[in-house]
Amino acid sequence: MGKAIKTFIILNLALSIGVAIYGYLLFRDREVVKARTLMLQDTTQRVAANLSWGQEVDWETAEDRRSGTFVVPQPATPEELPSMENTLGELSRFATQRLAQLNQRYTELVQTQRQLAETRETLATRERELATTRQELATAQARIVSMEEDLRQSRLEINTLRVEKEGLERQVQSLNVQITERDDQIASLEVDIARLQEDLASRDQRLQARIPGGEGSEAWKGRTATVLAVNETFQFVILDKGEIDILPIGIEAIVHRGDEFIGTVTVRQVEELVAIAEINPATLTPGASIQLNDTVFF
Numbered sequence: 001m002g003k004a005i006k007t008f009i010i011l012n013l014a015l016s017i018g019v020a021i022y023g024y025l026l027f028r029d030r031e032v033v034k035a036r037t038l039m040l041q042d043t044t045q046r047v048a049a050n051l052s053w054g055q056e057v058d059w060e061t062a063e064d065r066r067s068g069t070f071v072v073p074q075p076a077t078p079e080e081l082p083s084m085e086n087t088l089g090e091l092s093r094f095a096t097q098r099l100a101q102l103n104q105r106y107t108e109l110v111q112t113q114r115q116l117a118e119t120r121e122t123l124a125t126r127e128r129e130l131a132t133t134r135q136e137l138a139t140a141q142a143r144i145v146s147m148e149e150d151l152r153q154s155r156l157e158i159n160t161l162r163v164e165k166e167g168l169e170r171q172v173q174s175l176n177v178q179i180t181e182r183d184d185q186i187a188s189l190e191v192d193i194a195r196l197q198e199d200l201a202s203r204d205q206r207l208q209a210r211i212p213g214g215e216g217s218e219a220w221k222g223r224t225a226t227v228l229a230v231n232e233t234f235q236f237v238i239l240d241k242g243e244i245d246i247l248p249i250g251i252e253a254i255v256h257r258g259d260e261f262i263g264t265v266t267v268r269q270v271e272e273l274v275a276i277a278e279i280n281p282a283t284l285t286p287g288a289s290i291q292l293n294d295t296v297f298f
Contacts, residue, residue: 220251225296227255228274230289235279237265237290242273253277253296262288265296 225247229238237255241247247270255262263284265277279290 219246220248220298223298225253225275225298227290227292227294227296230292232289235281236268237277237279239267239275239277239296240273242275243270244272247275251298252280253298255290256295256297257291260288261285262290262294265290 225239225241227237228240231237239247247267249267249270252264252266254264264280266280267275267277269276277296284290
């Protein structure tokens with residue numbers, strides 16, 4: 001485009017100069033010169049119009065712009081030819097200026113086209129990146145929805161587990177209370193068992209004491225008792241020792257009153273606090289009888 005304009009302007013200038021020279025040489029022929037001057041005027045006006053003489057161009061400054069309409073004066077005498085040459089020279093300078101402006105605009109246009117291509121490439125890259133970003137965003141949103149659903153499920157499970165935990169804690173508290181109660185029962189039972197064991201041992205000793213010749217007889221050797229009552233009709237006495245003292249049944253004892261030997265008795269029945277002993281009549285001292293408060297030696 002730039003080369004075509006340049007060629008067009010050069011041809012117009014050459015044509016204008018040729019016409020001017022030719023007209024000057026043939027000026028003597030006024031009719032011919034006049035006719036050719038009119039042709040030159042028409043041609044130069046068309047050239048000026050093509051160069052936008054007197055028109056507003058966006059990329060042209062106010063200093064470079066030409067005002068008015070381009071007019072070529074028609075010389076009537078040879079002396080008026082310099083005025084026409086000046087006008088043509090002004091047109092030539094304007095054409096040169098316009099050529100420089102067009103070259104600059106062409107260069108700017110090429111740069112703009114290159115920048116536009118780069119911008120389009122950048123835009124295409126950005127569009128591809130945007131499409132990728134949108135896809136990633138859609139994927140991320142889907143993941144967020146999935147994670148929110150998982151979070152909702154997790155919260156439900158946590159609430160369920162919390163309820164179960166509270167229930168288990170209540171059960172544990174109840175079991176702890178039961179365990180405490182059982183421990184108290186066990187402790188009480190252990191006390192009862194110990195007491196029962198003691199009672200059993202005591203009863204065992206008493207049982208042994210009830211058996212004639214049992215182990216309790218040896219334990220009572222050297223011990224004493226006191227006569228609480230005497231029944232001469234049935235020949236028995238009541239002693240102040242009994243089951244609580246683990247007095248054995250069948251043990252024989254000597255009855256004394258002070259240093260006097262009275263006779264012997266044999267334990268036949270043992271109660272809790274007293275015992276019944278049978279009087280052995282053959283062992284009684286002649287003329288003597290067992291009396292209240294006599295001492296019995298085992």
